[in-house]
Amino acid sequence: MVISCLRRLFAAATPLRPSTPERTRVYAIGDVHGRADLLDEIAGLIDRDCASAPAETITVLLGDYVDRGPQSAAVVERLAFGRFPTRLCALRGNHEAMLLGFLAEPRLLEVWRSNGGLATLYSYGVDVSAAMRGEGYEAARDAFRGALPAAHRAFLEATKLSATVGDYFFCHAGVRPYAPLADQSEEDLLWVRDGFLSHERSFGKIVVHGHTPVPRPEVRANRINIDTGAFAASILTCLVLEGEDRRFLSVSEPAKRSRGPAAHSRFSKC
Numbered sequence: 001m002v003i004s005c006l007r008r009l010f011a012a013a014t015p016l017r018p019s020t021p022e023r024t025r026v027y028a029i030g031d032v033h034g035r036a037d038l039l040d041e042i043a044g045l046i047d048r049d050c051a052s053a054p055a056e057t058i059t060v061l062l063g064d065y066v067d068r069g070p071q072s073a074a075v076v077e078r079l080a081f082g083r084f085p086t087r088l089c090a091l092r093g094n095h096e097a098m099l100l101g102f103l104a105e106p107r108l109l110e111v112w113r114s115n116g117g118l119a120t121l122y123s124y125g126v127d128v129s130a131a132m133r134g135e136g137y138e139a140a141r142d143a144f145r146g147a148l149p150a151a152h153r154a155f156l157e158a159t160k161l162s163a164t165v166g167d168y169f170f171c172h173a174g175v176r177p178y179a180p181l182a183d184q185s186e187e188d189l190l191w192v193r194d195g196f197l198s199h200e201r202s203f204g205k206i207v208v209h210g211h212t213p214v215p216r217p218e219v220r221a222n223r224i225n226i227d228t229g230a231f232a233a234s235i236l237t238c239l240v241l242e243g244e245d246r247r248f249l250s251v252s253e254p255a256k257r258s259r260g261p262a263a264h265s266r267f268s269k270c
Contacts, residue, residue, distance in 0.1 A: 017244045018167035018206045023054040025242040026165050027086065027249075029061045030210040030226035031093065034069025034119060038236035039078065041251035046238065047085040049249065054242065059086045060163055062210040063093025063172035063190075067116035068231040073123040073152075080155035092159035093172040093211070094190040100156060103148075106141040110134070116231075124148060161189045164205065168241060173211035174223070175203055196223075208239060217248055 020026055027046050032039050050057065065079060066072035079090055098112040099120065109117065109131060118128045121140060124147040130136030162171040162184070169181050174196035176188045181204055188196075193212055202222050210227035217237055218225040228235040228250065238249040 019244045020166040020168065020241050021056070022243070024056040024058075024165065025054050025240065026168070027057070027059040028170060028208050028226060028239040028241070029059060030228060030237050031062065031064035031213075031230055032069070032075055032236065033064055033067055033095075033116070033231040034072040034075060034123065035230045035234070035236065036069075036071035036074035036078065038230050038234065038251055039075055042236050042238050042249065043084055045249045045251065049240070050085050053086075057086045058089055058165070059084060060089045060165070060170045060208075061091060062170060062208070062226070063091045063159065064095045064210065064227075065090075065093070066099055066120045067095040067112075068119055069116075070119060071123060072120040076152045076155060077149075080149075080151045089163050089170075090155065090159050091163060091170060091172055092156075092161055092190065096156050096159055097186075097190055102141060103145060103153075106137040109137040109140060161186055165241075167205050168208055169203065169205040170208045172209060174209045175207055177201070177203070181205060219246075 029042060046059065061079070065075045078084070079088065082088060095115065095117075098108065098115060098117060101108045102112050102117065113131055118131060121128050121131070121144055124144060126140055126143045126147055128140065131140045162169060162181075164170070164181075169175070171184070171189045173190055174188070174192045175181060175184050176192060177195055177199040191211075197212060200222065207223040209223060209225055212225060213227050213229040213232065214225050215233070216228060217239065224239060226237045226239050228237040230236045233252075235250060235252040240247045240249060
């Protein structure tokens with residue numbers, strides 16, 4: 001009797017291994033930062049990986065689709081029209097927040113341009129020569145408003161701050177320790193570093209995030225960081241979660257191959 005009780009107590013105290021719901025596979029992709037070439041490559045890997053996919057398959061993108069890299073417009077074009085092997089859940093990063101803020105208030109370009117925003121404007125055909133000198137912010141905003149397709153703006157405005165699948169919580173930057181996941185502020189979900197990265201206790205779920213570049217995926221007991229520096233290091237990482245299993249897909253130095261204009265639509269949905 002005593003042994004049986006101890007076994008029950010031990011079982012209750014032992015945490016279960018984090019899991020996705022039954023027959024559900026999640027692909028989570030880190031910060032893209034204007035690298036449409038790497039996004040193309042990772043989409044190809046996911047498409048081939050889908051051969052073994054279960055009934056429910058989704059790709060969660062952790063934000064920061066734009067800035068720094070040269071192909072922000074192409075990245076948003078692909079995602080806005082769902083040209084991907086699986087259905088998408090697109091989260092907002094701090095760089096999307098800066099872009100949307102600039103559309104409303106030109107003075108915010110002072111901050112955004114120091115974070116790679118001029119590369120995004122240039123990818124949409126906006127003349128950034130005055131903005132590079134710290135001038136002409138309103139003219140740049142007006143030009144960007146005219147150049148940004150309605151579908152792109154709608155996609156960016158519809159991005160979510162977080163998502164939950166099973167025992168995993170997905171967001172761009174991280175969470176504030178000791179605050180319930182449901183009560184996290186937008187500021188923390190998009191920008192947090194201090195306190196979050198050094199926290200060693202449970203957040204209630206495993207937090208999957210980007211925002212802070214690391215040389216390789218960083219797997220901790222309470223969080224997984226998959227921002228491997230697509231812009232600076234040319235490495236884009238995808239975390240694959242299915243049941244209790246975890247694995248990674250990654251691309252770097254993408255093969256140079258020609259793609260016609262219809263190449264993005266050749267994927268078969270999982």
